[in-house]
Amino acid sequence: MTLSVWRYAHLALALFSFIFLALASVTGVILAVDAVRERASPYRADNIENISLTETLTVLRKAYPEITEISVDHNQHIVLQGVDANGDDVEAYINPRTGALSGKPEKKSDFIQWITALHRSLFLHEAGRFFIGLNAFLLMLISVSGIALIIQRQEGIRRFFSRIVKDDFAQYYHVVTGRLALIPIFIIALSGTYLSLVRFNLLPQPKINHEVETVASDSPSEKNIADFAVFSNTMLSEVRKIEFPFSDDPDEYYVLKLKDREMVIDQFTGNVLSNVQYPFTALLETLSLDLHTGRTSIVWAIVLAIASLNILFFIYSGFSMTVRRIATRITNKHKPHESEFILLVGSENGSTLRFANAIHQQLLANKRTSFLAELNNYAVFPKAKHLVVFTSTHGLGHAPSNANKLVSLLSKNTQTQSVYTSVVGFGSHAYPDFCGYARTVDEVLARQPWAEPLVTLHTVDDKSPLQFTQWVKAWNEKTGLSLTTAPALYNGVPEGLRKMHVLEKTMVASNDETFLLTLKPDRKTVFTSGDLLAIYPDNNGKERLYSISKSKGNIQLAVKLHPSGSGSRYLYDLNPGAVISARIVHNKGFHFPQPAPAVALIANGTGIAPFLGMVEQNKKKTEVHLYCGFRRRTELIQRYEGFADEYMQKQHLKTFNIAFSQEENHCYVMDLIKRDAKFFVNLLAVGGVVMICGSLAMLQDVEATLDQICIKRFGAGIATYKSSGQVVADCY
Numbered sequence: 001m002t003l004s005v006w007r008y009a010h011l012a013l014a015l016f017s018f019i020f021l022a023l024a025s026v027t028g029v030i031l032a033v034d035a036v037r038e039r040a041s042p043y044r045a046d047n048i049e050n051i052s053l054t055e056t057l058t059v060l061r062k063a064y065p066e067i068t069e070i071s072v073d074h075n076q077h078i079v080l081q082g083v084d085a086n087g088d089d090v091e092a093y094i095n096p097r098t099g100a101l102s103g104k105p106e107k108k109s110d111f112i113q114w115i116t117a118l119h120r121s122l123f124l125h126e127a128g129r130f131f132i133g134l135n136a137f138l139l140m141l142i143s144v145s146g147i148a149l150i151i152q153r154q155e156g157i158r159r160f161f162s163r164i165v166k167d168d169f170a171q172y173y174h175v176v177t178g179r180l181a182l183i184p185i186f187i188i189a190l191s192g193t194y195l196s197l198v199r200f201n202l203l204p205q206p207k208i209n210h211e212v213e214t215v216a217s218d219s220p221s222e223k224n225i226a227d228f229a230v231f232s233n234t235m236l237s238e239v240r241k242i243e244f245p246f247s248d249d250p251d252e253y254y255v256l257k258l259k260d261r262e263m264v265i266d267q268f269t270g271n272v273l274s275n276v277q278y279p280f281t282a283l284l285e286t287l288s289l290d291l292h293t294g295r296t297s298i299v300w301a302i303v304l305a306i307a308s309l310n311i312l313f314f315i316y317s318g319f320s321m322t323v324r325r326i327a328t329r330i331t332n333k334h335k336p337h338e339s340e341f342i343l344l345v346g347s348e349n350g351s352t353l354r355f356a357n358a359i360h361q362q363l364l365a366n367k368r369t370s371f372l373a374e375l376n377n378y379a380v381f382p383k384a385k386h387l388v389v390f391t392s393t394h395g396l397g398h399a400p401s402n403a404n405k406l407v408s409l410l411s412k413n414t415q416t417q418s419v420y421t422s423v424v425g426f427g428s429h430a431y432p433d434f435c436g437y438a439r440t441v442d443e444v445l446a447r448q449p450w451a452e453p454l455v456t457l458h459t460v461d462d463k464s465p466l467q468f469t470q471w472v473k474a475w476n477e478k479t480g481l482s483l484t485t486a487p488a489l490y491n492g493v494p495e496g497l498r499k500m501h502v503l504e505k506t507m508v509a510s511n512d513e514t515f516l517l518t519l520k521p522d523r524k525t526v527f528t529s530g531d532l533l534a535i536y537p538d539n540n541g542k543e544r545l546y547s548i549s550k551s552k553g554n555i556q557l558a559v560k561l562h563p564s565g566s567g568s569r570y571l572y573d574l575n576p577g578a579v580i581s582a583r584i585v586h587n588k589g590f591h592f593p594q595p596a597p598a599v600a601l602i603a604n605g606t607g608i609a610p611f612l613g614m615v616e617q618n619k620k621k622t623e624v625h626l627y628c629g630f631r632r633r634t635e636l637i638q639r640y641e642g643f644a645d646e647y648m649q650k651q652h653l654k655t656f657n658i659a660f661s662q663e664e665n666h667c668y669v670m671d672l673i674k675r676d677a678k679f680f681v682n683l684l685a686v687g688g689v690v691m692i693c694g695s696l697a698m699l700q701d702v703e704a705t706l707d708q709i710c711i712k713r714f715g716a717g718i719a720t721y722k723s724s725g726q727v728v729a730d731c732y
């Protein structure tokens with residue numbers, strides 16, 4: 001069966017039954033905890049598998065002249081009903097070895113009785129019992145479809161317990177806990193269904209008939225109860241109940257009820273007069289009750305409690321995944337046969353669709369005829385000029401479920417005009433076959449006679465808006481469009497927002513608009529220098545990103561106050577003590593290299609921010625050289641100089657090189673690089689790393705300068721160093 005059939009079945013069943021399931025789970029947890037409490041009862045008799053019925057009956061007969069019955073419940077409580085030596089009625093827990101009374105049987109508390117009634121019938125009598133029974137059955141189907149989904153996701157039953165990549169909280173834990181909890185949940189559901197079938201008489205009812213023939217013995221020899229072979233061969237642990245004869249009438253017998261059979265025993269001879277095995281259905285009913293309630297095992301009762309809690313988590317995580325999947329619905333203004341831009345999406349969990357939709361909306365806003373659809377809706381598009389495929393990869397390098405028919409559809413539907421094609425792959429480096437399906441699509445598309453590849457395959461790791469904008473830029477260049485290249489537009493609902501307290505803010509000076517801001521997150525937050533801080537100044541969902549440094553455990557950022565910049569104005573208006581909502585965006589590609597023989601850090605303006613933290617954090621004393629360019633020497637720059645002196649003394653920093661473009665000597669950071677050209681080529685030759693942070697214009701110039709000096713020295717530019725990660729940049 002296809003993934004979507006299992007998924008729709010799983011979802012439809014869950015939607016239909018979630019309220020009942022939630023109620024049954026909450027009450028189930030309470031009842032399971034109560035079962036654990038009962039199993040730990042102080043009245044429990046120990047080692048009853050080592051006491052024979054004869055031993056117990058001999059002791060009890062002496063202590064209690066009249067006994068009506070003795071029962072052994074699932075908690076190993078031995079309950080005696082009879083009359084004691086003083087002629088008083090007794091109904092009590094007893095010690096089977098000494099006959100001593102140990103306590104009085106207690107009724108369940110009102111609360112537990114209330115919870116039990118709610119669990120069994122929702123206080124709706126037979127109708128409620130029916131709904132609960134039906135839900136137990138649905139839960140069984142949900143568990144089966146859930147197990148099928150996991151097998152499909154893991155690509156086979158043998159990989160059922162293989163590693164799962166942590167992609168998204170709800171999805172990850174839905175699957176991880178599902179693998180462990182689905183089996184006990186299936187057992188809860190199956191036993192619950194069985195008990196409901198019994199309750200509604202839908203299964204054959206076990207009937208026990210004893211046909212006792214009084215055998216006239218020639219000389220009936222009356223025996224002492226201690227000599228009854230049946231009692232000495234039966235251990236107390238096998239007994240559920242023994243009913244005693246009312247009188248000395250020979251028609252009165254012992255009725256011995258064991259776990260699997262019932263016997264009628266002559267009270268004088270101890271002969272077994274009738275021995276009836278319980279039917280299989282009765283044994284199944286007891287087993288279902290034991291499994292459903294956990295009443296016979298403390299460990300199983302705990303497993304049931306955890307599994308019931310898990311059902312509640314499944315309800316939450318399952319719905320959160322579904323809401324995300326349907327949050328991005330496709331809406332089209334134009335028909336496929338009249339559209340110039342055809343955007344086709346392969347997306348399992350909706351995030352790729354979000355990116356494609358952002359492009360679609362911009363095309364529509366630019367008055368272009370754009371049509372957005374799932375890849376499996378590929379057809380002939382007579383007016384198409386551009387076909388763009390956005391696809392994620394699932395399974396192990398496979399197509400998402402709404403894209404798995406593309407290859408066969410391509411062979412059946414040939415476009416009649418030539419069409420520019422472009423493929424954007426969404427994936428994660430956590431999986432071995434990164435963007436595997438996008439590569440397949442790219443290859444297959446390129447082979448189509450009508451296809452004219454416009455932009456080479458771009459891949460996006462972990463839904464990175466930043467990487468997506470690289471493709472947008474390239475596509476803009478080729479198409480002449482000007483779609484936005486600001487990552488903020490392609491961000492989803494921000495996750496991981498934290499409250500951050502403003503600790504310090506410097507003031508801008510008349511000759512410099514830069515200020516430093518220090519923030520402290522309200523709870524433990526993992527970040528390091530080179531990561532980004534995302535803030536949301538206008539409350540319109542748009543995100544502004546700032547490079548940060550980690551300074552004494554706090555977040556520090558250097559910001560230039562732009563007259564019309566809402567982000568920088570928002571930050572500048574904050575005063576110490578203020579609290580903002582922001583989040584850390586991990587920027588793995590721009591962390592301090594570990595290990596590296598030496599590192600050159602190149603910045604201009606506020607780009608120095610992450611480097612301050614990297615120097616401070618350089619406790620291993622890696623050889624670090626800092627190159628920075630500013631307009632003129634200001635108070636803030638003097639602060640940087642003080643910082644550099646301090647850390648050069650601590651040997652965190654080897655050299656500090658500073659260029660001022662508007663001071664007398666008009667020096668730029670590129671001039672410093674040219675001056676130290678020999679150092680830079682040696683650095684790259686020995687595997688050292690160059691990190692660049694600041695303006696895009698500076699980046700271009702620095703890269704051009706490095707290119708020149710490398711070509712001069714090695715005959716080749718810095719392209720190979722860039723792809724090997726020896727030259728990295730974070731510019732804006």
Ligand SMILES: Cc1cc2nc3c(=O)[nH]c(=O)nc-3n(C[C@H](O)[C@H](O)[C@H](O)COP(=O)(O)O)c2cc1C
Binds near residue numbers: 153167348393396
């Ligand atoms: C079960 C599963 C399997 C995945 N397999 C791969 C894979 O083989 N290669 C890859 O690059 N990404 C893989 N990914 C990552 C997704 O492609 C990535 O998270 C993508 O952004 C999801 O997009 P979507 O929400 O549109 O489906 C996998 C994700 C999941 C949940």
